[in-house]
Each structure stands twice: as structure tokens, then as C-alpha cells.
Amino acid sequence: MTPRSRVGLAALIILVGASGLLFLAPVRQFLFGPPTGPQQIVVSGNIEAHQSVLSFTQVQAPIVYLPFDEGKYVQADTVLARVDDRFYRRQLEIDRANLAVASKQVAVDTSNLAAAQNTVVSDRFDLAEKKRDFARDKAQIKSGAVSRQAYDLAFTAAAQASAALARDQALVRVARDNISLARANLAAAEAKMKLDEVTLSYTTLRAPFSGVLAIREAELGELAGPGVAIFTLDDLDHVWLRAYVNETNLGQVRLGEPVAVTTDTYPGKIYHGRIGFISSQAEFTPKTVQTHAERVTLVYRIRIDIDNPTHELLPGMPADATIALLPPGK
Template sequence: MRFFLVGLLALVLTGIAYLPFRPKEETAKELVLYGNIDLRQVDLAPGVAERIAKMYFWEGDIVHPGDLMAELVATRFAAEVENLKAQIAAQRALVEKLERGSRPQEIEHARALLAEAQSEETLAELNSQRARALLPKRLISQAEVDRAEASLKAARARRRAAQEAFSLALEGPRREDIAAARARLRALKAQLKQAKKNLADTKLYAPAAGVVQNRLLEPGDQASPQRPIYTLALTDPLWARVYLAETELGKVQPGMRAQVQSDSFPNKRYAAWVGYISPSAEFTPKNVETEELRTHLVYQARVFVCNPEGELRLGMPVTVRIPLSQPLPPPPSPCQAP
């Protein structure tokens, strides 16, 4: 009898010790799991570095996708945009000028200069011939003949230069110059696109629905992509983090319908569904590798829950009930689970 009582007492104590670590309770018709509400958090930071001009939300405020949450000082970014717009206008005008080639007036002007240079060359040639003819008669000096020859050479050079200028006016700009001007215009447009992006990044918008969890900076502080302004708790999707024992993996699959209850609203059940089951096991409540306690391996699961009135909050303990007799449906879309 003494050994029997000792054995019975040992079994009772073992059962009592094991009860707190049971991740679930199972009935004949449903599986009952216990967990906590979980959600994602994001740090909202601007895309550029500048001082904060305005902030519009405080801790606990509800935000919607696209809400303007903060603005940075945008003076230098706006000036950069205007500067690039002016450069693009000037470069576009240069490209159009090169593409159109020489104007008729420019061609006529070059032709007139060529005719003038040809006349000067003809006159210089005649003067040179007269000087060479008068030199044997000793009517002029050798110095005057040399000056006449030099004038002829200069006139011929000016005529050749005018001839080249006229040819260039007829041909128009070089293809290489036009290509370089076009490339410069594309580069300026790319810079303008980046400048506009930087200007837009001075305004911080909410990426999704959520609740402001932390207001990290204040107006006047220096913000940057590495220094966030807000911490936002995303309210969609919302899920309950629970754990499944290894023996229950065959009974629960993603897509199964579920219901979630909380202690704060005990008479209310929230529609939910199993959205994720971890592919790897973990030990609970602590890492144990003894052969006797291998059955304590559990798998984390996420049961997504609809929270239209915002009653469920991060960390709130909940009870998840999964009917075991249901057929396996396809995963429902958010907040449309039965």
C-alpha cells in the first residue's frame, strides 16, 4: 500500500507539473489552443536626410493608407528641381538648333563673306603682278614687291577660311555634336527625375493602416533614411500566435476555419482561419534534448483573425478554437472568413 500511494502521488505531481506547459486542449469536436495577438511593426523613415518641418500624428493615433504623417524642410530640393528644369530648357533649345542645321540667313552670310574674300584675293593678285612688272624698271623697291606678295598670301588664306566656313554652313552641325547634345539632354532629364523623387520624399505617408506606436522625433530634429520618425503597428493582417504539438499536425492545415475569443470580450467570437504553420519545430517552454521530453516539440502557427472594430491589440491573450470535423476549404481572403 505504501508503494502504491507513493506511485499515485508521483503520477499526480507529474500531471500537475505538466499542465502549465500544455499548448492546447482538445475535445471530441474541436481543438482549443491558447496564444497571443501578434502583428507587424514598421519604422517609418523619409527617403532623404533633412530637418523635420511638421508632424501630424501622436502615439495611439489611427492612420490610414496614404495619410500624410510628416514633412521635411523642402527648400533645397525644390531649388534643385527648378535649376534642372532651366538647364533642360537651355539644352533642349541647343539640340533643336543643332538638328535644324544652318539657317538660310547664315548660309547667305557665309556666301557673302566668301565673295568678299575672293575679291580681296583677286585685287591682291593684281597688285602683286604690277609690282613684279615694275621692279625690273626700278620704278618700285623690292620692299614694296614683298609687301604685295605678303598681301596676296594673306588674301588667299582669308579666301580659304571663308570657303571652309561656307562649306560648314551648307553641311550644318556634325552628327557627333548632335549626339552629344542629345545625350546631355537625357542626362539632365534623369537628374530631374531623381530631384523630383527627392522632393517627394520630403513628405512621409502611411504605407498601410495601423496605429502609431512611437513618435521617435520632433519638428526640428534631423531625420534620414537611417533615422525613423515613427514606429507604426500594422493592424492588417492581425493574427494569433499559437503552438501545435507534433501529434496535432495532421489535424490542422492552412485554410481551416477557426474562432478567436479574448478575456476582454468573453462573449464575442472573431472569425479567423489558419494561415501558416511553421515548417520547423521548437522546444517549449525551453530547449530540452532528453529522449523523454521529445514530445514537447511544438510548431508555431498563425491564425489570422478579423478585427473590424479594433478591439484586439498586440500581446492580448486569446483562445483559438478550431473545429476538427470541417472539410478543408481554400484560404479565404482577409476579413471574409465565416
């Protein structure tokens, strides 16, 4: 076969193959419908939960009560630990004594004010009498009915009565100021006692929410203080999966959409979840992805809230989530 014949035969084969493809495409579309993209995507991530590192605040003392070990499920407000509170109780006793003294001082100053006010009333009557005596002697001195000495004594007595009234009126003002000061001291004593009551309450460590004690970091007799971790508490009633959705699929997922979650730990078991959050900002694919092509792809972070009534899902556990893609624009 000549070279020209071989070229012609190759061209004929290509033409026949192309005709066959053109013929098969309508047949395939008739039998199976138009080609479609993926109807769901699978995203992967790790289970996360609210974790709280618990420690004593505002107090420093040895631990005297520590009943629970790691792995124990506790209800909210359960007492997890106590420290030696004798110092703080004694301080509270001192506060109560100071409060009683301040209260008595208010009562004493109130009595002093009443006494000073009664003295002023007496002074006014005395001054009125002395003024009448002086006026009478002044009218009679011209006729010689009273002596000059009696006149001078009446004048002096009236002046002394006026001065006594002014002095006792000033004492009334002082008594009122003393009451204001005593009441301020009483309020300060009450505030100090309430503050120390709060401080005493800090000697007891309680669970802020129901959860599982994931880590116990202290022992009986250890010195506890601010920032010294005692327990790490996990809220296993509310767990979620952090995952990422490609930018091309973002328009096909919705908040509240149901999601099926599976784990390698419990193969074949499906956990029910829902999309609880979709980030409004794009990110690069997490750096754990090794290929450059995937690393530069923009993704959006989502959070899938998962029902976990049996507390099987634990923080850090890898999981996969199957998300049904909605038609674009719906």
C-alpha cells in the same frame, strides 16, 4: 486466520474485482458509446500584426510638419510628416534651368546642321561650275584661245571648290555629332530633373497602408534623415495569432478551417478566425515551456488569421484559439 487463509481471501477479492470490471466495461460502452479522444484542442499565443517603422529616405532636414500623435488611426497615403524642403526645391529649379539650356542647345545645333547642309549644296554648284570652266580652258589652250595663266587659274579654282566642298561636308558631320551630343545632354538633364523630383517627394512621409500609429519617435524641429525612425505603424486590419500544434494533431487540422479566438482582455467575446498557414517543417516546443518532456516534443507552427474590424486586438495581446479536430485522414 492463518497466513494461507489470508492469501486465499486476497486472491478471491482480486478475482471478484476483475470480474466486476469486465462486466462494467461492456455496460459503459453500451450506455455511452466507444471511448473517444478530445474533439478539439486549445492553443495559445500572442496577437501579431504587420508593423512598419517609418522614416525619411534620401533626405536630411529638420522636421517642419508632424500633425499626429500616438494612437491615431490613419488612412493609406495620409501625410504623416514633412521636412524643410527648400534646398531640394532650389535644386529642382536649377535642374529646370539646365534642361531649358540643353533644349536650346539642341535647337541651335539643329540650325547649324541645316546651315552646313545648305553650304554643301552651294559648294556642289560652285564646284560643278569651276569644273566646266577648267574643262573649257583645257580644250582651248591647245589652240591658243586662252592663255596658260587663265588655264592655271581655272585649275586652281576647281581645286579650291573641291576642297571647300570636302571641308563643308566635314562640318555637316560635325554638326550631326553636335546634335547627338546635345540630345544626350538633354536626356541627362531630364533624368537629373526626374531624379530630383523623386528626391523632393521623399521630403513628405506618407502612410504606406491604413493603420494605427503605435509609436511616435520624433518631434518638430528634430533633424530627420535616413534610418531615423519617425513613427511605427500597425496594420490592425490584418492581425493573426501565432500558435503551435502537436505533431499528433497535425493530421486533424486543415487550411481555412474556422477557429474561435478568445482573450482575457475581453472575456466571453469570441473572435472569428481561420487557419491561414501550417508550417511544413517541425520545430521543438518553444523554449518558454519549462518541462523537459514538453520541450522535446515536436510541434508545427500555424497562423490563425483573425477578423478585427473594431481594432480591439492589439499586437502582443495573449489569446487562446479553440480548434475543432477533424477525423484523421479527412
